[in-house]
Amino acid sequence: MTVPPVLRLRGAAFTYPGGAGVSGLQLDISPGEAVALIGPNGAGKSTLLKGILGLVPKTAGTIELGGARGAAPAPIGRIGSAHAASGMIAFLPQSAELDPDFPISLEQVVMQGRYRGLGLFRWPGRADGAAVRHALETVGLAELARRPFGELSGGQRQRGLLARALASEPALLLLDEPFNGLDQANRDALVDTIRTLKTRGVAVLVSTHDLELARLVCDTVVLVNGTQLASGPVDEVLTLGNVQECFEGLEVELDEHTLVVPGHEGH
């Protein structure tokens, strides 16, 4: 491949000071590529995403970011990675991690995606406002821009946070379990948005339990459970044996179109 990857992990491990973590990570994500990160609860999926953001210390291997904007991948350190990555990586957290009672409107939340690009003493300008509107249109929530965030439904909040991630115009988008608790309409909207982003050249790394979804939007799958078990094209990696190994003997059903892991689809 001639295009340099946006993200490259080589033998990387991310470990919380308490000892929990994820290791043995080998991963390349190119512009416009979507990678599914699959594993059971506690497998280290969120830890990996937060490690890339510099929120969990890297304890082994290398992580390189770059390439998407013509620059060669550059190694980044443990402490400074969040800053080195600023403006390049956007993160969609699990909604449960934020305060829904805080008095803030949807468009103000989306504008947060622009702060990194603004200096300390600069206020949002016309370009920022346009980026916010564009992001809200992309996720289909433009008409709810002034609605208090706390009054939105779970699915709408998730899409609003995705709009915030988009407003920062990232090269790499990290999504942490974005499909949990979504109804079909919101799920479809999210799938469409991810597809749109891929065509725009955004690299996407999404952690999910949803194997069907990995089939729908992802090119590559990485199976993790404490360590990386397998990675590669969706059809090659999502085999019964691989998935069973990853989910540690939980009963796994696998047919042509859907992959169901009982007890995990709606945790």
Next chain:
Amino acid sequence: MGYFERALLAAVVIGAGAGFVGALVVVRRRTFFAQALTHGTYPGAVAAAALGVSVPAGAAVASVALVAVMAGIARVRRQGAQVAAGIVLTGGFAAGALLQALIPGLPVRAESLLVGSILTVSDGDILLAASVAVVAVICVALFGTRIAFSTFDPHGFRAAGFREWPVELLVLGLTAASVVSSLPAVGAILAIALIAAPAAAARLVVTSFRGLLFAAPVIGAAAGVLGVLASRGLAIAAGPAIALAATAFFLLSLGISKLRALPLKRVAIPVETAEDARIT
């Protein structure tokens, strides 16, 4: 300016300043922290009174130490922070009471340190409170959006490459300054009423952060003025009257918000089923 006019001015300045800072305290869920801070400054105030120096200065010294401790504690798990704040609260209060008992012939009456004496505030007290309010407004004008981001979504804030501790330290610093400057008017025990109640009242009736930052100081100033007027009209202590006025505003807002929530006036909100909204 007579003592009564001065008391009214102090009530407006201190009430507005405490209300403004209180808005930050309430949205960041740091009310119990602020409460601990008010009681923790008590021994500093007693020591200052014994030494014959400015009471707010003594409280400020105590609060600087406490802010340093609490900024560290705030980074620990939430549970731990609450417990530590409780210990600081009772420990500070007990130390102040002990100090007061040990030092005979204290030039200031214990009561005025605990519940304030707004009728005897000095020009310096008013100037201090005004300065704190102005500094708080400037800080929020400059960093308000960052404070909002970090309060709303601490993980997202850090993921965007920002550091959280400067925000935490700024808000704790403003809180401590507000507590110290409120002491002359409402004392160590009642200071929390002027910080928490106006903001909590405003929070019930406004839906934006900006609206909260306007409404809370107005309610705080109104509570101060009403308290001073009631104090003169009914011949009751001013500090408790101010605290009760602030509480009354909270109850009033609570009533208004309950009335608004009646089915007739309920705003149409696109609520999906509980199952849809569940994100775990």
